[in-house]
Amino acid sequence: MRIGVVTFPGSLDDRDAQRAVRFADAEPVALWHGDHDLQGVDAVVLPGGFSYGDYLRCGAIAARSAIMTEVIAAAEQGMPILGICNGFQMLTESHLLPGGLIRNEAGSFVCRDQLLRVESTSTTWTSGFSAGEEIIIPLKNGEGGYIADAVTIERLEGEGRVVFRYLGYNPNGSMNDIAGISNERGNVVGLMPHPEHAIEPGFGPDTADAMRSGVDGLRLFRSALESALAH
Template sequence: MTTRIGVVTFPGSLDDRDAQRAIRLAGAEPVALWHADHDLQGVDAIVLPGGFSYGDYLRPGAIASVSPIMAEVVDAANKGMPVLGICNGFQVLVESHLLPGGLIRNAHQQFIRRDQRLVVENAGTAWTNAFEQGEEIVIPLKNGDGGFIASDEDLKRLEGEGLVAFRYRGVNPNGSLDDIAGLTNARGNVVGLMPHPEHAVEPGFGPDMPDAMRSGVDGLRFFESAISALAARV
């Protein structure tokens, strides 16, 4: 039976089609979900894509977090459904309180785009099980509000409980505390990160790598991880 992974489109989403393509390349069926609906269409997992939902008014992700479909997403996540938030999707997860902390304007006050080195800090989640703990990967990054912040108490808990999923390596592009690039919840089904794995899924279109330009496909394993995690439940 084919795994079905929903991709939510909000007004202002930019990378929903890219996420759908990544899901298809990984071997699952992408399902388009609309922000104004309350129907998850029976999907097995959900991706909240990058972009500028609702124009990033108030705060990035703030309005999207109270859109109709997010009531269903939050409920499904709390019941264990795998949910991945990418860039703006990560901001939506934080604003929805599915992940802690906040994301603010980049420390240098400029939008940044680069092929970003990351370290996999937690390879035990529904979206990272295809990686090795401590593995270095390269994923494209593009954001203006990617600076992760949290209280000292939350930072201690995140570090102590192994809830940091990814950390920036080499360059901290946005001033994120503790070089945090992505988080997981304690259950491991909800993961959010600022870099864009859906832009590193196909040779010739991904980030530059030592063996060849645009050959990076590290992002594909995010979606393959979810498929494997769901298959293991059967």
């Protein structure tokens, strides 16, 4: 399986995402924001960072880049798309996912190992988890507060499209403690925490077992691979 990782001006986790893809035994493919070519990949990751310096709104300019025309079309055809942090912001700005992300409630940048609950395993990116499972994924953002109108929130909850939820502490004031959501089809997922930083023992978040032992993030990438192999 070939998974493309898009680099935008200001991306800083693109190489980490490529490495996570490699750890999941898939082939990472570097994609460039200014191209109209997905190079025949089977899935796409929109990585974290500060694309275009977060000008206007986080992800707003990146959502209108050349590559996103192809990403949107591919997503509508069912291609798995994962948006991480700034990538999640791009997905909302491009209307592949509803709602938006605003400045953290505390008004400051947050960086922490975050406890999450897996709410949905019916997406391409979470099929390798168990519903209700608690995982630890690093979080680092300044504009991670998820918001949407009441009708949208009700629809997301009712349709099982809240994929991850913050546990123990809501780090950014997201409505309903929402950490990640999916589209109706389940092939597009956006989340604020960074699974690419929890893939290798010794370099992941602290867990109850040992310091830096968390590897829960790797299963997002393996889920996509296993979903592709199943089809």
